[in-house]
Amino acid sequence: LRLLNLNLSSKNPTRQFPPTYNSNGHCHHILLHLPSTTAAIPPESKYNSPMLQKYFLPYTPNPFPSSPNTTTIHSLPHLFISQGTATQTPIYFLRDVFPHKVLKYLQVGGIKKTWSDLSSLNYWVVKDYYRLVNSVNALEPRIQKLSDEQLSGKTVEFRLRLNQGETLADIQAEAFAVVREAAKRKLGMRHFDVQIIGGAVLHDGSIAEMKTGEGKTLVSTLAAYLNALTKEGVHVVTVNDYLAQRDAEWMGRVHRFLGLSVGLIQELGFDYLRDNLAGSSEQLVMRWPKPFHFAIVDEVDSVLIDEGRNPLLISGEASKDAARYPVAAKVAELLIRGLHYNVELKDNAVELTEDGITLAEMALETNDLWDESDPWARFVLNALKAKEFYRRDVQYIVRNGKALIINELTGRVEEKRRWSEGIHQAVEAKEGLKIQADSVVVAQITYQSLFKLYPKLSGMTGTAKTEEKEFLKMFQVPVIEVPTNMQNIRDDLPIQAFATARGKWTYARAEIEYMFRLGRPVLVGTTSVENSEYLSTLLMERKIPHNVLNARPKYAAREAETVAQAGRKYAITISTNMAGRGTDIILGGNPKMLAKEVMEENLLSSLTQMVPEIEIDGGPTSEKVLSKVHVGPSSLGLLAKTALMAKYVSRNEGKRWTYEEARGMISESIEMSQSMESKELQKLVEEESEMYPLGPSIALAYLSVLKDCEVHCFNEGLEVKAIGGLHVIGTSLHESRRIDNQLRGRAGRQGDPGSTRFMVSLQDEMFQKFNFDTEWAVKLISRITNDEDLPIEGHAIVKQLLSLQINAEKYFFGIRKSLVEFDEVLEVSATRLAFVRFLVMILT
Numbered sequence: 001l002r003l004l005n006l007n008l009s010s011k012n013p014t015r016q017f018p019p020t021y022n023s024n025g026h027c028h029h030i031l032l033h034l035p036s037t038t039a040a041i042p043p044e045s046k047y048n049s050p051m052l053q054k055y056f057l058p059y060t061p062n063p064f065p066s067s068p069n070t071t072t073i074h075s076l077p078h079l080f081i082s083q084g085t086a087t088q089t090p091i092y093f094l095r096d097v098f099p100h101k102v103l104k105y106l107q108v109g110g111i112k113k114t115w116s117d118l119s120s121l122n123y124w125v126v127k128d129y130y131r132l133v134n135s136v137n138a139l140e141p142r143i144q145k146l147s148d149e150q151l152s153g154k155t156v157e158f159r160l161r162l163n164q165g166e167t168l169a170d171i172q173a174e175a176f177a178v179v180r181e182a183a184k185r186k187l188g189m190r191h192f193d194v195q196i197i198g199g200a201v202l203h204d205g206s207i208a209e210m211k212t213g214e215g216k217t218l219v220s221t222l223a224a225y226l227n228a229l230t231k232e233g234v235h236v237v238t239v240n241d242y243l244a245q246r247d248a249e250w251m252g253r254v255h256r257f258l259g260l261s262v263g264l265i266q267e268l269g270f271d272y273l274r275d276n277l278a279g280s281s282e283q284l285v286m287r288w289p290k291p292f293h294f295a296i297v298d299e300v301d302s303v304l305i306d307e308g309r310n311p312l313l314i315s316g317e318a319s320k321d322a323a324r325y326p327v328a329a330k331v332a333e334l335l336i337r338g339l340h341y342n343v344e345l346k347d348n349a350v351e352l353t354e355d356g357i358t359l360a361e362m363a364l365e366t367n368d369l370w371d372e373s374d375p376w377a378r379f380v381l382n383a384l385k386a387k388e389f390y391r392r393d394v395q396y397i398v399r400n401g402k403a404l405i406i407n408e409l410t411g412r413v414e415e416k417r418r419w420s421e422g423i424h425q426a427v428e429a430k431e432g433l434k435i436q437a438d439s440v441v442v443a444q445i446t447y448q449s450l451f452k453l454y455p456k457l458s459g460m461t462g463t464a465k466t467e468e469k470e471f472l473k474m475f476q477v478p479v480i481e482v483p484t485n486m487q488n489i490r491d492d493l494p495i496q497a498f499a500t501a502r503g504k505w506t507y508a509r510a511e512i513e514y515m516f517r518l519g520r521p522v523l524v525g526t527t528s529v530e531n532s533e534y535l536s537t538l539l540m541e542r543k544i545p546h547n548v549l550n551a552r553p554k555y556a557a558r559e560a561e562t563v564a565q566a567g568r569k570y571a572i573t574i575s576t577n578m579a580g581r582g583t584d585i586i587l588g589g590n591p592k593m594l595a596k597e598v599m600e601e602n603l604l605s606s607l608t609q610m611v612p613e614i615e616i617d618g619g620p621t622s623e624k625v626l627s628k629v630h631v632g633p634s635s636l637g638l639l640a641k642t643a644l645m646a647k648y649v650s651r652n653e654g655k656r657w658t659y660e661e662a663r664g665m666i667s668e669s670i671e672m673s674q675s676m677e678s679k680e681l682q683k684l685v686e687e688e689s690e691m692y693p694l695g696p697s698i699a700l701a702y703l704s705v706l707k708d709c710e711v712h713c714f715n716e717g718l719e720v721k722a723i724g725g726l727h728v729i730g731t732s733l734h735e736s737r738r739i740d741n742q743l744r745g746r747a748g749r750q751g752d753p754g755s756t757r758f759m760v761s762l763q764d765e766m767f768q769k770f771n772f773d774t775e776w777a778v779k780l781i782s783r784i785t786n787d788e789d790l791p792i793e794g795h796a797i798v799k800q801l802l803s804l805q806i807n808a809e810k811y812f813f814g815i816r817k818s819l820v821e822f823d824e825v826l827e828v829s830a831t832r833l834a835f836v837r838f839l840v841m842i843l844t
Contacts, residue, residue: 122481129197135173136180136196143177148185148257154178155259158229168226172203175226179254183221186253186675192485195219202296202458203227207471207479209464212742213584213749214484216460217247220296221254223458228260232293235454239299240412241266247298253675269312269450273443277314281841288838292454300459301738304475305467305816307447313420314443322437324379325422325429331363332383332430343388345769346811350384378422386426390419394528396427397551401434403427406529406551408577413551448474448820462745463738470813474820490748491755495733495798496791497762503789504761508731509538511757512572515727516544521571521720523585524729525743526550527765531731532574539572545625546572564593569720570625577739585746587725588717591709594629598705599666602639603698606646607662629712631705638701645694669698678703725753732764733801735808759791760801766808 143151158171168175176199180191191199195215199222201208210216224234236251238244245264252262265271272291275284287293297303335341340356343349352360352369360380361369369377390396396403397413403424405414418424420441428435451457457477464471468479498504508524515522526532529550539546548555549562566573567585584590631639650656657665672695673681681703684696720726726747734740740758747754 125480126197126483129200130193132173132176132200133193133196136176137193139174139177140180143174143181146181151178151181151185152257152259155229159231162229168203168229171229172200172226175229176200176222178258179222179225182254182257183218186257187218187250189215189218191215191218191222194483194485196222198460198482199223199226201480201482202460205456205458205477207300207459207461207464207477209479209481210460210462211484211488211749212462212745214462214482216298216462217251219460220247220298221251223296225255225258225260227294227456228255230293232290233287234293235265235268235295237268237295237297237303239302243298249671269445269447270314272450272453273312273314273445276837277443278837278841281838284838284841294456295451295454295458297451297457297459299461301461301464301467303447304451304459305470305738306736310417311420311444311446312450313441321379322425322435324376325383325425325435327364328376328379328383329386329426329429331360331380332387334363335359335384337388341384343384345389348385348389350381350388352381379426382422382426383429385423386430390423390427390430391530392431393530393533397529398431398433403431403433404551406576408527446819448816451475463741466737466741466809470816474817484751486751488748489751489753490744491753492744493755493757494793494795495758495760495801496793497760497798497801498789498791499762500789501761501763503791504731504759505535505538506789507791508535508729508759509542511729512539512546513542513544516570516572518723519569519719520724520727521567521569521585521587522573522727522729523566523743523746524572524574524731526574526576527732527734529576532576535574535731539574544572545570546574549573549575551576560593561597564590564597565626567717567720567726568626569716577734577743584749585726586713586717586749587720587752588713588715589709591706591713594713595702595706595709596666596670598629598631598709599639599670599698599702600663603643603646603666604659604662606643607650607665608657608659627712627716629709632708635701635704635708638697638704642694642697642701645697649694665695666698669695670702672696673699673702673706721753724755727754728756730756730758733758733760733766733805735766735805735812737802737805737809767804 146154154174158175161171162168176191176196179199180196184190192215194210195218198208198210198214198216198219202220202223203226208216208219210219220236224236228234236247238247244266248262248264255262271285275286275288275291278284335352335356337343339353340359341350341352344351357369360376361367364376364380366374366376369375369380392398394406395408396405398404399413405417405419406412407414418436419427425435425437452475457475459477464479465481471477471479496504496507498507512522512524524535526535529552532548532550536546536548547558547562547565549559555562562573562575563585565571567587568589676684676699678700681696681700685693685700687693728743728747730740730743744756747756
């Protein structure tokens with residue numbers, strides 16, 4: 001019996017072990033049905049030691065048939081024993097305990113752990129953190145007995161102890177226990193043991209890598225509270241305004257309950273730049289002389305690496321060259337690529353040939369494009385870059401007469417951002433839009449330089465391990481992998497490589513259609529608005545209902561609803577990159593979002609007459625095939641009563657709400673339902689019955705509808721799990737493995753089943769951009785399949801393609817490294833100058 005091959009949490013439900021022989025020469029075949037908490041240890045095994053006796057019980061099978069050649073199978077829970085001999089050899093069965101409790105006795109997980117696990121530093125670091133977890137768990141019973149006033153009063157006690165000489169390390173375990181209890185009371189969420197480890201990692205100034213769905217937002221409350229006790233301030237940084245506002249309201253309940261103040265800052269970097277331009281101390285907004293203390297950066301890889309190259313700029317007085325851009329755009333249309341100019345896709349660089357220079361000078365009626373008194377070269381080169389590198393519906397969209405940048409990592413529109421060095425004006429000229437004049441940069445700083453100003457920096461993300469060397473080299477911040485609360489059983493299928501893009505899209509549609517027929521929810525990740533809408537067109541041809549999530553206003557406005565539905569049975573969602581969406585895809589649907597939809601569906605028409613028609617392109621959406629939420633009689637009664645009250649208030653009281661105001665009222669009422677008990681709401685409704693308490697009535701109705709939605713989503717979630725969970729399809733490799741892993745992480749959250757598949761075409765932009773030689777792969781695919789549109793899944797070719805991806809990562813790492821080294825030289829003098837300016841303003 002070879003137990004070293006046994007994995008208690010194997011994805012494979014059954015496993016047949018090779019036959020083994022005992023000292024008497026008898027052969028035993030063991031077939032185990034997994035997963036199970038049952039395992040067998042033969043008496044002669046080296047693991048059969050006295051210390052295991054409390055975990056194992058001996059068992060002797062019933063008498064076997066007299067014939068040694070006859071096989072009999074004896075069935076026990078999760079265990080089938082097949083023995084081809086009449087000899088009764090004792091077999092040991094594992095007692096009813098969890099596998100992880102046994103693993104530590106089997107040579108620190110001899111069944112599960114490999115030598116590479118034991119030799120990794122991360123394993124021992126996490127193991128050491130369990131001492132803190134044990135301390136927090138030991139304190140929990142005592143903390144649970146405290147009243148709300150006593151619990152919130154712990155903050156004053158902790159600060160007093162710090163003033164008396166204790167350190168944060170001295171109070172860490174108790175502070176974490178207090179935050180755990182506060183979150184349990186105010187949010188209904190209790191920190192898991194692995195979340196306690198995550199909080200400790202953040203407090204120690206490291207990056208906590210936690211998989212999607214493991215509750216990173218809740219983890220931040222631990223380190224934020226502990227470090228805020230010093231009264232020096234903590235900045236919890238998110239990737240967009242929506243998440244910042246959500247977390248300030250949601251997690252802010254815990255901090256406010258414990259006596260801390262919570263603020264919302266939407267322009268952290270720009271506040272620092274404005275303070276550096278301030279003319280008096282009254283204009284300062286940050287905590288000088290120590291504006292930075294401790295930062296917890298959510299999606300830290302996105303902020304410090306993906307956005308690290310983008311500078312934050314404050315612009316000053318505009319120049320007068322706006323009229324040159326439309327002229328240069330006309331000249332760029334005349335020039336032919338390969339004849340008049342050459343491009344370097346990797347560097348976004350353009351170089352004019354001699355013929356190109358001559359033609360441009362003739363068109364512009366100038367003798368020298370680089371003449372300082374009449375400079376045209378910069379405008380022509382920018383016009384060519386806008387023509388070649390900046391594509392509509394890929395890098396930007398046009399809305400209301402403006403060219404708006406699409407963040408390629410999140411798929412969101414960045415309304416406040418503009419490309420610098422004349423690029424944005426060149427794009428506006430290409431599209432025939434009104435051109436905003438050039439501006440002079442007055443102050444700037446990159447995200448990387450900004451966060452290096454913090455004496456203590458930490459972060460959270462689901463994908464940082466691949467960039468660990470960069471975090472260590474650039475920020476001196478290690479990456480710690482935090483274990484998942486439940487084991488990941490997601491099935492990552494082999495990458496399929498296609499010679500042509502046509503073959504890739506055809507197979508993607510076929511796989512989506514197959515999964516749809518099974519009823520499995522599918523999330524398809526695309527790299528651009530253009531690709532997402534192309535695939536949507538292909539699905540419309542097959543009449544497959546689906547939702548699209550990209551930067552276009554008609555889709556972006558329904559982002560929360562689309563993500564909430566993405567885990568439901570038969571749901572097909574086509575999305576641009578999922579980084580920074582901030583919402584988990586829950587199998588069966590998100591009950592809170594569905595309950596909110598039910599509330600809006602039943603009440604908006606009573607609150608306002610201005611309900612807009614939502615523009616959706618032709619073709620069925622997923623809502624057409626999703627099961628309807630069954631709302632119970634009590635919920636229907638409360639909804640009807642609230643709708644009548646809304647109509648009465650609207651007509652008789654003369655109150656009128658716009659559509660946005662009506663939605664805002666429902667959202668505020670839902671927030672009220674989360675912060676107050678149902679008994680308190682009922683009492684409020686009764687006390688204000690003569691004043692028509694619309695807000696509390698909506699809150700009560702929401703709580704009732706939420707219970708119905710929770711039941712519906714739970715039952716549907718079981719159905720989805722039974723058929724395999726969420727299936728994720730990636731339609732291209734990105735320039736970083738980390739971005740691909742973010743998409744993969746949407747499936748298999750919190751131990752759910754799920755699967756992923758990436759499809760790669762050798763005509764994809766990444767291979768073209770970096771001039772990678774893929775001709776050999778095209779020939780190989782054609783030779784193997786005799787059809788360019790058929791995929792191959794061979795390990796060798798996929799390994800080669802992934803090596804090209806690693807080369808792209810190294811290239812961008814070199815750019816970021818050079819940028820940081822250049823910034824460091826400037827930042828030393830800038831930081832000193834800022835401090836001197838602050839002292840001067842204070843003294844004067």
